[in-house]
Amino acid sequence: AQSVTQPDIHITVSEGASLELRCNYSYGATPYLFWYVQSPGQGLQLLLKYFSGDTLVQGIKGFEAEFKRSQSSFNLRKPSVHWSDAAEYFCAVGDGNKLVFGAGTILRVKS
Amino acid sequence: KAGVTQTPRYLIKTRGQQVTLSCSPISGHRSVSWYQQTPGQGLQFLFEYFSETQRNKGNFPGRFSGRQFSNSRSEMNVSTLELGDSALYLCASSYGGTASYEQYFGPGTRLTVT
Numbered sequence: 694a695q696s697v698t699q700p701d702i703h704i705t706v707s708e709g710a711s712l713e714l715r716c717n718y719s720y721g722a723t724p725y726l727f728w729y730v731q732s733p734g735q736g737l738q739l740l741l742k743y744f745s746g747d748t749l750v751q752g753i754k755g756f757e758a759e760f761k762r763s764q765s766s767f768n769l770r771k772p773s774v775h776w777s778d779a780a781e782y783f784c785a786v787g788d789g790n791k792l793v794f795g796a797g798t799i800l801r802v803k804s
Numbered sequence: 805k806a807g808v809t810q811t812p813r814y815l816i817k818t819r820g821q822q823v824t825l826s827c828s829p830i831s832g833h834r835s836v837s838w839y840q841q842t843p844g845q846g847l848q849f850l851f852e853y854f855s856e857t858q859r860n861k862g863n864f865p866g867r868f869s870g871r872q873f874s875n876s877r878s879e880m881n882v883s884t885l886e887l888g889d890s891a892l893y894l895c896a897s898s899y900g901g902t903a904s905y906e907q908y909f910g911p912g913t914r915l916t917v918t
Contacts, residue, residue: 727906736912739906742906790835791849791862792847792849
């Protein structure tokens with residue numbers, strides 16, 4: 694079965710600092726990969742997606758992610774974090790007609 | 805374009821009751837998926853519907869069921885509620901077709917079973 698691992702349960706960064714959230718996946722073929730963000734009590738918002746082609750993908754809110762097949766990774770990055778980025782972030786892989794999610798990483802931003 | 809809407813947003817039910825949750829997808833989307841989110845199990849896939857047909861089902865007991873209407877709106881039903889069914893139920897829609905990966909989520913229905 695396909696799986697997604699997000700090794701970090703919590704991450705705390707200072708406002709203005711750079712951010713990298715890690716994601717590793719297990720999938721036999723070329724994966725469809727996603728990052729979602731969830732604010733407390735809300736649904737999931739799609740940040741970005743990778744289907745094929747350029748391994749560096751740009752998303753909304755200044756986020757980007759890089760697909761590395763050799764490392765089975767799809768890490769999310771942002772050069773400068775804002776306090777409003779505090780939320781929970783989920784990495785997901787498409788499997789059939791469903792998404793398989795990682796456990797999530799809670800991002801805390803300190804001023 | 806309006807997003808995915810879910811009703812109701814909050815529900816409190818008693819153990820043994822049944823509940824029906826509703827989801828209206830983004831206009832033009834024909835696939836609707838349902839997920840359960842709990843602190844312990846995270847986000848788990850329940851089922852997916854496309855053109856009124858269930859195409860995929862997750863590992864949940866038969867108490868969890870769903871359906872999709874001709875206008876792509878979907879409902880899910882949970883019968884004989886258990887305390888462990890307390891969760892945030894998320895609906896997601898996509899265009900569908902061969903792969904329905906690019907999914908857009910609604911705000912969820914928070915179900916509390918007492």
